[in-house]
Amino acid sequence: MAETAKTVIIEEFGGPEVLRIVEREVGEPGPGEVRIRHKAIGLNFIDIYQRTGLYPLKLPAALGMEGAGVIEAVGEGVTHLRPGDRAAYASAVPGAYAEARVLPAAQVCPLPEGISFEEGAAMMLKGLTVQYLFERTHPISKGDFVLFHAAAGGVGLIACQWAKSEGIRLIGTAGSAEKCRLALEHGAEHCINYREEDFVARTREITGGRGVPVVMDSVGKDTFDGSLDCLEPLGMMISFGNASGPVPPFNIGMLAQKGSLKLTRPTLFTHIGDFETCQAMARRLFDKVLKGEVKIDIAQRFPLEKVADAHRALEARQTVGQTIITV
Known part of the structure; x- marks a missing residue:
């Protein structure tokens, strides 16, 4: 029997009420892909842009651009990650609002032991954005x-x-x-x-x-x-x-x-579109965090089942710092 995972999708554009949780088949990673089981998921304004249709997606669509967890399987050609590795990512391909997913491996980065899964999920899209703003623009x-x-x-x-x-x-x-x-x-x-x-x-x-x-x-x-x-x-x-x-x-x-x-x-996904550049940017970010120069403050946590509440809080500017979705 194929493995499934709880996944948040939209079937139409609109407010937080269009977010639905379904059981979706996860599948095996193909060439250049990995399967990751999430420990935590990041929340970002781009998720709202996609939900409302400001940034249109082909429907139905899974949402979420950022997460951290454990690699379960790797596809052909993936050499920088192995099953059992801790990893975190910001991905141009939505789908992070899920217990597990398959995604392209190039923007998935090995997560150092000194950084928690929650920190990893909260820091990748936002931290890499700061890195390109200050050092690449x-x-x-x-x-x-x-x-x-x-x-x-x-x-x-x-x-x-x-x-x-x-x-x-x-x-x-x-x-x-x-x-x-x-x-x-x-x-x-x-x-x-x-x-x-x-x-x-x-x-x-x-x-x-x-x-x-x-x-x-x-x-x-x-x-x-x-x-x-x-x-x-x-x-x-x-x-x-x-x-x-x-x-x-x-x-x-x-x-x-x-x-x-x-x-x-600019957009982050142009900067991290190249594998080597993405990995180097992530190492620079991880170094800042491990040295204590940047601390990832997680101020809000929402379970996956309450993802609509997370969207409402972010849209109403009721959040500060980082917000994560727990699985």
Whole structure:
């Protein structure tokens, strides 16, 4: 009899109510694939984008991009993992919301013994995102200012720590005094409560009127124009998410008018698409965690059966730090 696993799927796009748990056949890994039994699963905003159809998937579809567990079987050609190995991943192929799954092996990484399964599940997509933002997107030097929106979120708290460990002066934004306190505790030099202060004016004040060389913005529609206004001449706007909705079309001439600004819209999955690059990025992230320069704070846990509640909390911005789904 074929082995099955509880798996969260959607058969239509919509709110958290469209999430369904079904028993699905797991199957054996083919060439270049592995089968992993999850110990913990990560929760990310991209899961919501896919559930709502902002990032369309072919239906029915399984959700979830990040997890950690034990390798049960490997397919032909897989040499960096063996059955019994601890592993963690961020994958371009959804399906992590499951007790077990088969997926391409290239982006599955051996998980060091010093990092727990829960930490591994919570850190891969978000931590690798921070790694490419700070080290693979635009040159950032020690002492530079960076403006980082949503600084108390899952990516944000890792970014605060990463910046501090590299001597980068991170100015965060967050939506409450409590979230600002968290960002400051994790290494932000400043944190602006955007519900009480104009983040553009405050950023200009902090930088002596000049602005910052780099803005990292995962909020999207609500902060895009203001983010551009925070940049110094020749500054780089990194728009890497759409938590408030997609950025509407705009006149590219605006970049010239505001100081010959640069704009990029990267995605993690381009950076980790190459096997060697992905594994090297993961080793860099693991090293940061093992040295204690980055701590993975898991603030919320939801069982797989309560995945809809996890989505509601994330969408309502009721979460801080990392959130995992337990199996």
